[in-house]
Amino acid sequence: MTAKVPATFFHYLLTLFLLAGSHAFAASSGTAGQSTGAYPFANRYEATVFGTPPEFRFQLKQRVTPVTPSVRSISIENRQVPEIFWYCKSVEYAEMLQKDEAPLIFIIAGTGGRFSSSKVEFLQRLFYDAGYHTVALSSPTHFNYIASLSKHGVAGYVPYDTEDLYTLMQWVKEDVESRRKVSRYSVTGYSLGAMHSAFLAERDRHEKRFNFDKVLLINPPVDLFSSATTFDSWLEAQNGNQTPQKAIDKFIRQFSEFYKSNNFAQLDSEVLYRFFTTVDMTDTELKQLIGASFRLTSSSMIFTSDVCLNAGYVVPANTHLDTASPLMRYFDTASQITFQDYFREFLLPYLQYTDSGMTEEKALADCSLRKIADFLRTSDNIRLVGNEDDPILQTDEVAFLKQTFGKRATLFATGGHCGNMQYVDFAQAMLRAMERQE
């Protein structure tokens, strides 16, 4: 039962604004009748932006007393977190633990994603219902983790990201084991989090801190930079005047029209999907929305790294930013920077600063599943669930995944990038992938 304070259009718009490319509506709302139909969005861009309508979703267990993830935090002694990040001085994550001994699964968010995002929470509840202790972690590319956890203060270089996660996961392991019995460990993640999972598995093969029972990759990119470049290309001006700003504005306007003309009590996910059915946007415009959402993530990452390292990239070096400092100028600058430029102008020079032998080729190769293809091909405990029409994958990359994972890959024909993650069949495929097979 929710309190009926008439939510203002502002709250709705805020939700919607953060929605493009990350469908923010929580999995918990709505108990619509189950539909057995096929996943409704055949268009990969619509799927990516709109996600899964409530009646197509996997139904999580309804409990008399609802169980919610509890947020925990770890702060690193003497860490010099810049003043403007006063609110992320500690690393936060969320756990849902069973009462008795159980297997534990780590869930890693996608690019820029937070441990409490709707996708992570869905996975957390899905596996909790299946009997796991679940621990949800933000992406190392989330600005909060850059400020509070990251060893180097930069994100987007997979070996560094993996190291940050591996350290954090060992801390969490120690903490959980002091309170609960854990029978075995598994790890999963979607999007970039899936790539992190794969590299964590590879690393653990040598270090053996977890001896992962299962590793589940959900909609992974094959090559981080190839996928990021794809997003960047969607923001390049199309036919002169079709700017991303216009696409965003159009989306907001269509939402506003819907809000004015349709009466509804509350904007729950069902009403939201009624809105989506009225949306009239071209593929180009949808791609611009997805690209803009990714750009917001990358500019948050760039700005945070720049401030943490005092690198002088978008903020002048030695600028003291306090909690009252206007940041708009830095957002404007950072949001004009492509991921490719960030790589060439910031990330690579930093990697070369810490390791003089670093080359562009090596840095790029380090962020590709192709680097650990042999390991992935021969590890029976690594499973993949994804979509053939995932817009972040090139044709040859889909072929690579099929070839590498063989029978351990479940690929759906439609669903876009993580759009069908909550779809019944997709959720069941994830659960099946985690089952033990000798």
Place this chain on the structure above:
Amino acid sequence: MKTAHPSRAIMTRSLIRSLIRLIGLLVCLCALAGCGATRTAPERTLEKTPFRTPVSHVVTAPQAEDEAEQRKMKNVSLLAVNDPAERLNRTIYTFNAKLDRAVLIPVVTGYEAVVPPQLRSGIANGISNINEIPRLANAMLQGDPSKCGIIVARFVINSTLGIGGLFDPATKLEFYPQNEDFGQTLGVWGVPQGPYVVLPVYGPSNIRDSVGLAGDMVFAYYQMEYLYELAEIGDRDTARYTNTVVRGVNTRAGIPFRYYTMDTPFEYEILRFAYTKARQLESER
């Protein structure tokens, strides 16, 4: 207006004192509850390094004389909003966030833990029902008869079938809640939003909506005084205080927003943009 109660000043002072004590207690509780683990990791202290990027995108502040350049910057910016008092606004924003974390959210959490959902829903419905009157006033001032009709229907249905507003059968009968305030009314009358403002405790606003909010608050004050009169409540100060606290807790409980959970350090900018855009579209009819 009634003459002030002689002991009102004293009561107010003791009220403030106990409020401060309550806040102090809550802050201590939060500090205890929110205290997580600490780890020693000398390689993760984010020591300063001499590293600088070889290429810099730093834009120096546009000079005042270069107005064309400034205009260009404003057009480029996706999230541009007129915010001349930004430093002050940001200071208030940070204060609000800290207050929210230390006091409001713990109070809401306590409220949700102690008060059963049926009762909370009843309180929310009751307050919403009382607020139909100012909504009606605004719908009338906006000259919108269809909205007036819905609001009147809601008030009548919920006050009777809904047992004095504790339930909301009107929504089930498809008379949906209308969200009207004096800021919107001013907007309909053609008053521009004016510069962006962050109000203490309350949050995002602008000059127009701040005036609107003051108007709505004055209206609510007299409306409540009238209701106390009707209910023959003697101890007005307690009634006023209870009303403020209950409304405050109820309002915060109904807003899902949490500070600093937006996945970006540009939360202030995004909130400012979304607020301004929403208010602009709301009064564009």
